[in-house]
Amino acid sequence: MREHHYYVYILAIRIGGTLYVGVTNDLIRRVHEHKTKTADGFTKKHDVERLVYFEFYDHVGHAIHREKRLKTWPRAWKIALIEKDNPNRDDLYPVIAAL
Numbered sequence: 391m392r393e394h395h396y397y398v399y400i401l402a403i404r405i406g407g408t409l410y411v412g413v414t415n416d417l418i419r420r421v422h423e424h425k426t427k428t429a430d431g432f433t434k435k436h437d438v439e440r441l442v443y444f445e446f447y448d449h450v451g452h453a454i455h456r457e458k459r460l461k462t463w464p465r466a467w468k469i470a471l472i473e474k475d476n477p478n479r480d481d482l483y484p485v486i487a488a489l
Contacts, residue, residue, distance in 0.1 A: 394415060394448070394450070395415065395446060395447070395448065396413065396414070396415050396446075396447040396448070396449070396450050396452075396453035397413065397414050397415070397417040397420075397444050397445065397446055397447070397453065398411070398412070398413050398444065398445045398447065398453050398456045398457045398460065399411070399412055399413075399414065399417060399420075399421070399441060399443065399444040399445075400412075400441075400442055400443040400444070400460070400468065400471075400472060401421070401424060401433060401438045401439060401440060401441055401442065402438065402440050402442045402472070402479055403436065403437055403438045403439075403440065404440075404479075405479055407438075408436045408438050409438070409465065409468055409469075410432060410433050410436075410438045411457055411460045411461050411468070412457065413453050413454055413456075413457040415450070417441075417444060417486060418483075418486055418487050421439075421441045421483050421486075422483075422487075424438070424439045425439045425483065440479070440481040440483070441481055441482045441483040441486070442472050442476055442479045442480070442481070442482065443471060443472045443475070443476060443482075444482065444486075
């Protein structure tokens with residue numbers, strides 16, 4: 391049986407800028423789509439492309455539930471979550487793409 395992985399992720403434009411919360415089963419591919427603007431929608435319209443946070447899940451239901459919860463969080467909570475592990479909100483994409 392094929393093993394599945396799911397990711398909840400947060401993209402940012404810059405410190406103080408727009409945040410986007412999403413879920414995917416292929417984090418590298420999905421962030422690449424955001425960066426190259428091949429993903430139509432909110433992130434393309436608002437130029438949000440920097441991966442600043444992500445979480446890993448084995449079950450799609452858990453990932454979707456977490457994504458929905460994060461989307462309801464106040465902005466300050468999302469920022470605190472990001473800055474706990476990534477205080478400078480560095481783009482994590484080059485790190486994960488190199489793995």
